[in-house]
Amino acid sequence: MSAGKERIFRALKDVVQKPGNAICADCQLPEPEWASTTLGIFICLKCSGIHRNIPDVSKIKSLLLDPWEDSQIQYMAQHGNETAKEKYEAFVPMYYYLPTYMDCQVLREQWIRSKYERKDFTEANKPLAYATGYREGFLWKRGRDNGQFLNRKFVLSEADGILKYFAKNDAKEPKAVIKVDNINATFQPTKIGNPNGLQITYLKDNSTRSIFVYHEEGKEIVDWFNAIRAVQFHYLKVAFPGASDYELKHKLTRNFLKEGYMEKTGPKQTEGFKKRWFTLDHRRLMYYKDPLWKPISSINDKPQTS
Template sequence: MAALERNNKILLDLVRQPGNNLCADCGSPDPDWASYTLGVFICLNCSGLHRNLSAVSKVKSIRLDHWEDSLVEFMRERGNSVSKAIYEKCVPPFFYRPQQKDCVVLKDQWIRAKYERREFTGENSFPQAYSSDQFESTLWKKGRDNKQFLKRVFLLSHTDLTLRYFIKEDSKVPKAVISMKDLNAAFQPEKMSHAHGLQISYMEDERMRNLFVYHEDGQVIVSFFNAIRATRLAYLIKKHPSLRPSDLIPKLTTPCLKEGFMEKTGPTQREPFKKRWFTLCAVKRKLLYFKSPLDATELGAVFIGTESHGYSASQSSGRSVRGGRWHCEIALQTPDRQFVFRCEQDQDQREWLEAFRKVIAQPMTPEDYASKTPRLRRAATNTVGAPSPTF
């Protein structure tokens, strides 16, 4: 019992040291598990993923399990900093390093790439596929006007910095050619009801266009995601030759700041409230809205500037009373008009207010001024089959 208590105390001291006090794989604070074959301290969630790598990683709780002297000594010799120098020696700058709140497939493939495939130790002389000048992958893509997912071939090119996709494997002409300029990719497992669901967004005719894709193999979809990041980095390096690659990494792919349903009314605030899906993008400083979460094209968008430019968000007094089931109102003030939204719960209202205020507090960049579109765009009405205006 004395030896057990002594070893657990040593481990608790080790896990408080700089480097060890964060999960070696996702950065979560205060890890209380460890891989005693790899010598890393990890969080509970990552320990579950390590259990799937039984050939290379075996885990124990540093508080509850029995630790032999030899294992404790190995943890003392290794630890997170030493192990990272081995297993993360050659991580490509564009490769996404998952954080605590990221989805399981990103964490799982990061852990497998490091420890199972040993992609970053420098042992493998051949480049990984996601580093290639061309990257091809066959994925399941949601149809634009229906819920059916169909196989499509995607091709990323560093030559012309585009993403193409084709209807058939032997197709010569792509269905679409997408520039890397405004392209973004983010995993959306809950939104798409698939653990490997990936959303690709880009601008088309000044409107946001979404592609929803997945692959049953986690390695395939994460490799595709990192290939997108590699191609985006090549584009940004060409666009900003004076900047260091490290300055461009945060711009490769970005998750949305806040998503969810709200009800909205029109410009006079007398129109009936309608339920819509909203996406707030902090990088683009835009609030987009869609009829449903998996819509291919936005119905409208509003630019959100800073407080000094006349933008603010506040809890509304509830002057707008036409229709709607929800009553937790938000007023988004712009120089041109006030937008009124309703949330279902008080917590939703608080979260949206916090998100709006976070964007408003961000200083505007030259790119923000160039893309500033203060008024909410209306859906086109001149095209046959196009949706009618909602404001």
């Protein structure tokens, strides 16, 4: 390495080591190896791929592979992740889901586009599609019996505290009415077989039910997800007036702690092991015939026999 390149490399390394720059500005993955030279932020490989899709906003360079100019390094030093956060995340709603490197592509992509392309969080009280308290639209919902995805109308109402969907577009009565206080929504692209797949879980007659949906547009399904969180947040503020916003945020939708197949014996000692899909949700362990079936049984945190 020439003396000039070594000097530039050391200068760039010094900037990366400044507070906030040692993790990806968008997903918090440690040791980012890429940067946006227009936004002045350091990002990881996966987030850099999303930034490449918005070239009018973000220009990407590798910290290790691309040549750097002194003016670019100076620009990065004057900006950096903490400065960008103060600008582009200044007014993120408390209920908005902040994805990390553990989350799926659609969540991270819409988070990045919301910040830098649409600038949703740079000014107070900016109108947001998921913050109106009411949402109506169509989602592709998986049929319970045939497994096919059919276009269904969904309505979310903060005033009524419910999410409902209709079996037919012109139906006057909903197929299901779900109270928002017992809804959990989590993205499940692999399980559902669609990059925008969302699983909505709720309780009915003390039994866990799930709806599997998706939308062709990533922004639409993420807006539905955050609209559910916004309505839940409003409900919790009324139900728990003494709680802080930070406390209420952690009562909103959550990802499953663990999912996967395990071999399980039948209720009788003579029965052999059968492959079952297990889900650990908060303090409830459920198992299914396969990932998209309704639960065969659930085990909560109280001791039970089986």
